[in-house]
Amino acid sequence: MSFHERLTVNGAELVVEAFGPQDGPAMIVHHGAPGLGSRSEPKRSFGPFADTFRVIVFDARGSGESSDHEPFTHAQWVADVDAIRAYFGHERIVMAGGSYGGFIALEYAVAHPDRVSALVLRDTAADTAHDHLAVERAKSTDRTVIPQWAIDRIGTGRFESNEQLREYWKAILPLYDHQHDPAKDAAKLAATRFHYRTHNAAFGQNMPRYDLKPKLPSVTCPTLVTVGRHDWRTPVAASETIAELIPDARLVVFEQSGHSPQLEEPELFQRTVRDFLAEAGVV
Template structure:
């Protein structure tokens, strides 16, 4: 369905919509590249016990492209979705860049968050340096440095260039490299280069939540793949050190996507965490 949220039409899906169960709002990663398909595939598995809300953020997927594409705006959109769905409190979830927004939401709206689930994300922009080193040292593929710089600095020229640069770095993401899967992902990705460019040329430079995370009051599960190249385990360890009620789980046979590469174990881990949180409320 399409819902008008803060002056922008968002593509939203509600899974497991039944009264009396906790609500999860899951934010996808990769602004300008990501879509609700990723959280639908992972958090949608929990729709037997939770009301799961997934959506294309403004400037991504099938949603409209009205700016601004700031963290503040994306956080405001999440809270407007919460109000639209009628939930007093939510489980806020996010993977990769979506984890940035999930943490920003938990900082801005602590009373609205019953729990937080993070996946392969970072508390600041220090992961950029780590990711660059990992990409250039990869034995899997030889990265075209010009394309790498354009996508990582938010200076891609248009949607076609974003697709070209995205295809260049996609082989780095999974624990087990499958060229056919990479080609399929590149084909299925919705491209919004202006959103991507703003996120990586403007937002990333100012992104640093380390001083705010000790004030997060929600119990937090942090999941990460052992072989994640772009937000390595050290990034999740930093988050775990800063958020008081946090649990870190490392998935040993995953890259950036344990929710897909070790889907059953990841689902069981999230279920156990959420069941424990809501059993004490």
């Protein structure tokens, strides 16, 4: 049974969708790229799991079709996840997230360990230690020439308008996939809703203070850490750090992927996640 509503969550209007059996185990998936991302990617990536799971996706406050109600903080985004969990009546969930959504998934697991049955992470990080590598890759790529003004804004949250954020997104999109397809980049650009203030808050205010490494040993739920071998933004080393710090975490590297193995190697990604959840006893 599907669900598609605009819900009032902690004062914000969030567009929320749910798929799969209402009595199935719950999975909440958080999208990445605050101010750029939306529920469309998690819906596409985790929709196939609705044959077994109650898959819940949503546009976070300040992104997609949801309202721009501040604050745009990790604590608020975590509180929104928990409110959505409570709305659907689930005591425990599989928490999943990729890229910046992985930051929120990690933060949720740290804040609410009793509510997470398993954690699925994709191309994410526990701190900003590897951000300089993204700048280096942007400078050295042979796919396109990225303007210096765009390179200077990677991970900074310094945008003056939605139009400027759009031009930045257009400039860096060629870096994301292992096999570059300009047509896919154009489609992603056309489908994106821009919220530059959200993006500025995420990267200009939240990220300079972001370092979850000291708290990761406290995560006790089964954890799967996935990453594309050729990820320019959150490299394999960032995932290795997470896997080393979370007890018994499993690390899987997708050899033919960049930042999005869930889209670049979907069959392998889905099989990997299903096998992990089955072994974790969630299914």
